[in-house]
Amino acid sequence: TYVKDSPVLTHVISNEDVKESVAYNINGILKQAMPNMQIVPSDHTGDRIKMQALDNKYMLFLIDGDKMTGEYAGNVDLSIININNIERIEIVESSLSTLYGSNAIGGVVNIISKKNKDKFWINNVISQDDILGDNKSLSFGGSSNKLSYNINYSKQNFSGYDLTPTTIDPFDYTLKSYDKKYYKYSMDYNYDKNSNLNLSLQSYNSFIKDYDDAIDNSTNMQIQVYSDLLKKYKDDIYKIKLDKILTRNSSLKFSVMYENYQKINFYPYYYNSNQFDLDINPEEFVGGELEHGNVYLQYNKNSKNHNVVIGVEKVFDYYYSYNIYDNDGNISSPSIFEGLNQSKKYIETSFFMHDQVKFSKNAEIYYGLRYTNAMNFSDKSILAMSIINKHPSGYNVRLNISSGYRIPSLKELYYEYPAHFIPLYGNPNLKPTLSKNYSLSFDKRTIENDFSIDFYIRDIKDFISTEYENAALVYKNYDYVLINGFNVNYRRKINRNSSVKFVYNYVGIDSEENEILELISKHSLFIKYKYLLSSNFAFLANVSYAGEKFNFSQENDYVGLPAVTILEPYWISNFIFSYDYKKSFNIKFGVKNVFDYKDPSRESGDDLLNSYDPGKRLYFEINMNYRKG
Numbered sequence: 001t002y003v004k005d006s007p008v009l010t011h012v013i014s015n016e017d018v019k020e021s022v023a024y025n026i027n028g029i030l031k032q033a034m035p036n037m038q039i040v041p042s043d044h045t046g047d048r049i050k051m052q053a054l055d056n057k058y059m060l061f062l063i064d065g066d067k068m069t070g071e072y073a074g075n076v077d078l079s080i081i082n083i084n085n086i087e088r089i090e091i092v093e094s095s096l097s098t099l100y101g102s103n104a105i106g107g108v109v110n111i112i113s114k115k116n117k118d119k120f121w122i123n124n125v126i127s128q129d130d131i132l133g134d135n136k137s138l139s140f141g142g143s144s145n146k147l148s149y150n151i152n153y154s155k156q157n158f159s160g161y162d163l164t165p166t167t168i169d170p171f172d173y174t175l176k177s178y179d180k181k182y183y184k185y186s187m188d189y190n191y192d193k194n195s196n197l198n199l200s201l202q203s204y205n206s207f208i209k210d211y212d213d214a215i216d217n218s219t220n221m222q223i224q225v226y227s228d229l230l231k232k233y234k235d236d237i238y239k240i241k242l243d244k245i246l247t248r249n250s251s252l253k254f255s256v257m258y259e260n261y262q263k264i265n266f267y268p269y270y271y272n273s274n275q276f277d278l279d280i281n282p283e284e285f286v287g288g289e290l291e292h293g294n295v296y297l298q299y300n301k302n303s304k305n306h307n308v309v310i311g312v313e314k315v316f317d318y319y320y321s322y323n324i325y326d327n328d329g330n331i332s333s334p335s336i337f338e339g340l341n342q343s344k345k346y347i348e349t350s351f352f353m354h355d356q357v358k359f360s361k362n363a364e365i366y367y368g369l370r371y372t373n374a375m376n377f378s379d380k381s382i383l384a385m386s387i388i389n390k391h392p393s394g395y396n397v398r399l400n401i402s403s404g405y406r407i408p409s410l411k412e413l414y415y416e417y418p419a420h421f422i423p424l425y426g427n428p429n430l431k432p433t434l435s436k437n438y439s440l441s442f443d444k445r446t447i448e449n450d451f452s453i454d455f456y457i458r459d460i461k462d463f464i465s466t467e468y469e470n471a472a473l474v475y476k477n478y479d480y481v482l483i484n485g486f487n488v489n490y491r492r493k494i495n496r497n498s499s500v501k502f503v504y505n506y507v508g509i510d511s512e513e514n515e516i517l518e519l520i521s522k523h524s525l526f527i528k529y530k531y532l533l534s535s536n537f538a539f540l541a542n543v544s545y546a547g548e549k550f551n552f553s554q555e556n557d558y559v560g561l562p563a564v565t566i567l568e569p570y571w572i573s574n575f576i577f578s579y580d581y582k583k584s585f586n587i588k589f590g591v592k593n594v595f596d597y598k599d600p601s602r603e604s605g606d607d608l609l610n611s612y613d614p615g616k617r618l619y620f621e622i623n624m625n626y627r628k629g
Contacts (some may be wrong), residue, residue: 008096008366008386009398009441009454011489013089017501020530020540022576022592022619024132024158026081030109033091033489035544036505036524039612049078052093052106053483053507053520055465058406058433060096060104063111066239066257067100067294077261080204080235082182084125084137084154087112093487094456095437097404098368098384101313101350105404105435105458113186115150117143119629127621129592131614133158146190154182160209161614163602171211171224174602175612181205194245204235207266214278225278229333232264232284249302259292265324265333287333291318307356317346319410336417344410347375362390372405377432380405398441398454406433412464412475422555423472431462431477450491458483465515468554482510501528514552514564521547521569536580540590543573551608565601567610572597576619586623591616 011033023029027049031037038050049056056078061068063081093107100108122140129135134157141150160177162170186200210227241255263286270283298311320343324333335341354368366386373379384402391397408430415426441454462477485507493499504525511517528542547569557563576590596616599609 008092008094011091015088018086026078026083035526036507038519050519053509054106059106060100060108064113082154085113085152087114094400094439095402095404098370098382102407105406116141118627121627124624129619130617131161148188150186152184156180171213177209179207196243198241200239202237206233226268230266232266234262236260251300253298255296257294261290262286263288285324287324289320305358309354311352313350315348319344336415338416344414349373364388374407395444400439402437404435425474427475433462433464435460448493452489455486468558478513481516484508497532499530518552519549521549523547538578540576545571570597570611572613584625588621590619592619
């Protein structure tokens, strides 16, 4: 199905957009289509990210159509996505729970990986951000008759920086330093003209570096040393996928996926005899481990006026939490499950059916049903309906009505960690979040112009978040959250040499709780301008804006202190030049954050900011390609 013919409005971050981006992570790339994103960095459970007023645990992230897990807390660890291996990104901002199940209340982001069928190819990318660090990637692959393979290795070194420096703790950076490594191997085998078998292995390793200050006894000078406890994360994904064309009008898709996600405590001085010995003598232990399994079967049947999809999906989640002991045998980091070595599990089985019915040349209706049997929860049945009308003027009109749901995560249900800097407790009595979703959109797509506007309402019941009570944070259901807004997307080819892209988001939200309302800008936009100085040399300018929002401190509110901090709006601009030599070489260079914006809230020493951009800096990237056949 082409995007313009889809019953649900879909936005695409194209391969050209990905190539021209100077983003350091997936968050920066996604802002090209969803500028209303607020990112709160964390080295504890992954960055907290709000998109269109919802935490990212209310959005579903896919890689090549397969669900990501990557964090038992519900908020997906988006850092496991390798931006050097992205072909394009498809974004649906309407609920698709009937097709994809839990977590798709706020929409779906599908990241399409690069695939190449040349006999042999190799790609090497090296980029350098003056402050953020460097990014290196090497990919290669080949094909022969029925077999093709792709191998990718990427490495990021992020030096970290501090927007709120103090003399008391000069090495407590706002954004921590880290090293990240990605590996991916994918093989396709076409054992006949109607069948494709794909095997893939993906591995991710992250080492978050935190520093303290100490005194060097030999020089009596202040020095930078590792903190006593550092964090590592490891994620391994194994997948088998089979696509089989049964007849001219029917096909079968079957996949099995296993994922193992580990949270590791790294102790640099574990075997040292005293606290003043700063020689690195380390040990590491797995503190938490998620095993995720997914079995998926889908049958497609096309006829003159129908496109029917029938499927079944089975999901398994097992989370293990362990006590960690110091060298003297004392517990240094307790299990999050009552301080005991325990595991929790979740099993879900879903059946779904969808039909896209063509009533006439210009009108189609899409309806779907999903039935879910979830462990420890009552069975759920949800419905969706979409209508698309293609007007002779070229405009498409889409009306969508759907219901969605999200099952509480294992952390939200069972977490019990009084040793956390703010004690955090799960709630086994949590109810699933339910939503009713309505949207109306208009779009027109041509070679020269691409325009869409969509209006939406999300009526959410039993929204899950935390509440501060008795000096601790406890997960609870909030009765009422109503989100409404609209998105405008416009791309225009001005003339032979120039083009412009404009994305605007408006978000309104109604709730009685500031915990729900915080970190949401009503207005946000992204503008990209491209001008060809010659056939292979381009100037790229992009501008991001996020409106005013506020941070809410539940702890201060509980004790009667001022709890709301206003975060000021910001504009950030990047000016980049891009030069191509044939199709084998590309170089990008320029200035990021040209006008040197830094969030003024940093001057108060507050680490919670509207923007974490470190300021004006140089950027440089080389991309080299070789292809044969």
